[in-house]
Amino acid sequence: MTTSEKLIPGIGSVPKLTPWLTGLLLGILVLSIAGSCVFLILFQNRIYPGIKIDDVPIGGLTPAEAKQLLAQQLPKPTTRQVTLSVDDIKLASSSAELGLFREHNQSLAQAYEIGRVGFPLKRLWVLTKASFIPLEFHTQLEYDEAAVVSFVSEFEKLVNLVGDEPTAKLKYSGSPTSLVIDPGKPGREIVLNDTVRLVLTQVNSDQPIEARVASTSTVLNKEQITTAQERAGKLIGKRLILRADNTRLELNDQKLVSLLTFPEGFNQEIMDSLLKAWKDIVSRPAQNAEFEFNEKTLVVSKFIPHRKGLELDQDQTTQLIKNTLNDFNAKENIGNPIGIHNQSNIELELPVNTARPKIALSDTNNLGINEQIGFGESEYDHSIPNRIFNVSLTTNRISDVIVPPGKEFSFNKTLGEVSAKTGFRSAYVIKDGWTQLGDGGGVCQVSTTLFRAVLDAGLEITHRLPHSYRVSYYELNARPGIDATVYAGNIDLRFINDTNHHVLIRGTADNENLYMKMEIYGTDDGRTTEITDHEVWGYVSPPPPEYYPDPLLPAGVKKQVDWAVAGVKTKFTHVIKNAKGEITSEKTYHSNYLPWAAKYLVGE
Template identity: 45%
Template sequence: MVIMEGFFTPSKGVFFGIHFADVHFDESTEVDIVNLNSPTPKQIVRIVGVILSLILLTTFTGFVVDARRQFLPGTTLERVAIGSLTPAEALTKVRHVDLQPINHTIELTALDQTVASSSAQLEASYHYDQTLTAILQSQQADFFGWLRQLLSNNQAELAYPLPVTYNQDKLKLLIQALKAQVDAPPHFPSAKLNTSGLTESLVIDTGEDIFTLNESATLQQLTEKLSQVTNQTLAQNSDQPISAAAVLDPVSQQLTPEQITQAHERAGRLVGEKLVFEKDHLKRTLNDTQLVSLLTFPDGYQTEAINEVLYQWAQEINRVPQNAEFVYDPETLVVSVFVPDRKGLELNTAMMAQSVVDGLKELEGTDTQNLNDATLTKELALIETEAEKTLAETNNLGIKERIGFGESYYYHSIPSRVHNVSLTTNRISLTLVAPGEEFSFNKTLGEVSAATGFQPAYVIMSGRTVLGDGGGVCQVSSTLFRALLDSGLNITRRLQHSYRVSYYELDRQPGFDATVYAGNVDLRFINDTDDYVLVYGQADPATLYMFIEIYGTSDGRTTEIKDYQSWDPRPPLPTQYIPDSTLAPGQLKQVDWSAAGIKAKFTHIVRDKDGKIMRENEYYSNYRPWAAKFLQGV
């Protein structure tokens, strides 16, 4: 007899079917070991059952693990039996068979263009290892389905095709070959106004349907279609190429009839209108022909074209700060150096691009009658940098700041006229006018003749336009007249031209010119400020633009031009032909040009710093109609 303490655990009891819940062991308890080591027949059956179950489970698990490494029985790849083989064994077998894709052709089409390559050119082949891996994964994706198939008594054939694969780089070359045939420059709808102010000259280009081949999307679509190609499908369609359509993206589209009508209406609203940007006498204008060209259809605006305009403006406007220089003889008051201080300027192109778009939108939605002279004015967006030295620091004459500004253009001038404009500007520039002194344009300019450097250009003399020394002088006097109007200085004499001159109406209405000629045909003003004033001008023969500035000390006066009117338009007089024996019979030589007649006037008001009117003058101009004149050989 052996005394046992805690020998049996509850789990052992369960295994042998012996329950000790009501048995208590202590030191006085004696257990018969022999009886405990003699299980009953029922217990023996249980033990054997558990052992057999473990053996069966282990065997089945090994079977499943081993089967998972193999293809299901009955599996074939392109009629090659690979059932119950591992991927490595199957790979060896199919390679030994040496399967080759059937020769075929791949076509890629877009619009009316087609490119083609043979399967050999595209390096068609089989990727056995990838295909075998894919088959094994697909068979085992559903474990219980795979197990049912594995244990099924009815082992049906599981036939798999062998997909043909192609060299991706070769497919890309095929796509690029088609792209080269299909792609074309976009042809966007646009509008063009051939004659400013004339709606009938408006032309709408309807654009064209143009596409670009999307390479990545086409490659994806082509690859997906070719992934379905097998020897079986090739054998079924041996005489037919495999055709696929390329993916196209539109780059421009033609307007529909309805959109064409809307485009005419939209562009027509800009005819005759202007968009002006200005700040401190710096001005840039978009006329109606330019505005129309900035439209895109069916909506939107030409961003690139707007940026090109702004780039050109920036080239003209941008400048670094300029320090003042002023050197003069205190005795004679002859100025040798004058450089006004100028702020550094940079066109804010980002703000301006948005401002142009905003202006276009406003003009499209604004009744022209609500605009002054059909012009919408907005601020020129500039980034300014102050100069380090100002004019006020250079002198004690009171030449501190600009108090007047005038500008003009003289496009289409002949070379001799361009020369005379520059010469005249240089002659009157840097003139100092004392307080109370009267300035005379003719006196300041001096003699106008070939001897003083002037060249023959067209002038108005005795009712005719003739070649004479000094043609172009009036370009400068007219520009000075505009600067005087802006300054508010006391203009004591101004005369109009006999007839309208196109140069003076390039940027102004009729009536803002001033003619000068020897004698009393003069432009004069009195310096009615308490300090000296200086006349400063520049003419640019390259851009055919000039300006005149008046410098002094501002006393707070302001100016206003109001009540402008033009009326009584009259057509040009009939063309005149003047017999000339120096010309060959019938030969014509034009010596004068026609001009329509018109009357114009405006009121110029000058107010002091308190707003009180100092002067109020009306400037009246009556331009006679003018006849074109030809010399005719007799």
């Protein structure tokens, strides 16, 4: 073994590097590091060598310099026609007008990242490879998006059509022949965002671009029109009455039909409009009771019953109406031969949230006038102004009357004389076989409404007479036969307060909505009432029209002064039960309405 070799235990001998070889290796390492540093310094913020974009060398340039070079050396995009089409509608523009340009930024960013991302050995390998085989990136042709949006928006004006949704309209309430189904009108509109994306992605295409179009309305086919007629037809003659406390809202058949959409569903816009109006009507704060009266004479000077605070639940109300309309459509219409205001009423309670008042009626008196025990209502639409005035006057004179226990109330005695001298106006009354002007027309509207309230309260009715002829007002919201006529003398409405406490009669006439109600306040003793076995029969057609000469009319002129009404017979049974559920009274009320001929005055 020579002196230049040294043994390492377990390995054997390893040749010892000569000083000159060690120095060579160290020199190479130092030069490599120094060269790398110089390279990195030279190409700091510059693109590394061996990189091209669209065959233009950009190595050694900053991204900004490279972008400027590309703009100088790359050719401008070729101008081409861009066409949008829908059916036979076309609109053309040029690629130049759409701002066609070469998008450099993305390719420059990719070029700049070469040699700057990834593991060091990988970066070195990529740079070494690029020095022998150049890396090449390509620019993309793109449109200016704002210009494309403007182009598509112009095309919208040519293509978009305002459509009409199918609707049903009932021109006359209760008249199936006046139901009109509008099948709808086609509507369409450009789907702007989708069409803009189509244009932007087909920048290299010479073919016309089919714009994306969406339908904006439904058009019914023949079968759907028939179904719509059947669906809307089932609502004709129907009326939905909604109540919250004593507030009453109504949807007649015309309004119900308008809520439908086709081929299915409901018009939420109309529904929301109704609910907004109803919320203002129904919702109210709690009201404290105020009651002032003379304890000796029982003359009332002030009476304000307590009221619960109410807030309409709009979501539940919407669902309630939809469910009711679905129920209407699930049933078949059943004809009724009565021939006057043939309405099928559905009454429902509105869903409301309540708040209790601080002062109740029971806190204001010791007469037992604590709560509402009876309620009646009627309508008087189409009344002439004088009749409306008389209804209001009569209501005020009957209202706020206290009836002690065991005492009989007389409508005629309470109201007093009905004449022009006592403030009544001339309105239509039935007299001597004619509908003619007479003092007090409209008084029976109030007696009929009070009759209904007394029935509801279950008080003992001692005298009631029906009208001789059917009066349309009293069948607007009730079945035939639930009316009471009054006139001077014994044509009266009377009842006895057969409770152990005083009762108070309270009337309200709403002349704006032509609706009135009568309320009876007292103490609820647990009695309940029910109207059963209501029947209508004996239909008699109106007699032939009657003509009467009138010298005040020009010769040959005919003026109708009365309208034909069919005659019918009716009956219903009024059942009263006590708190134990035992029947205490069961009374049947009969009415025999004579037919009424149309009457004409004829000029001589």
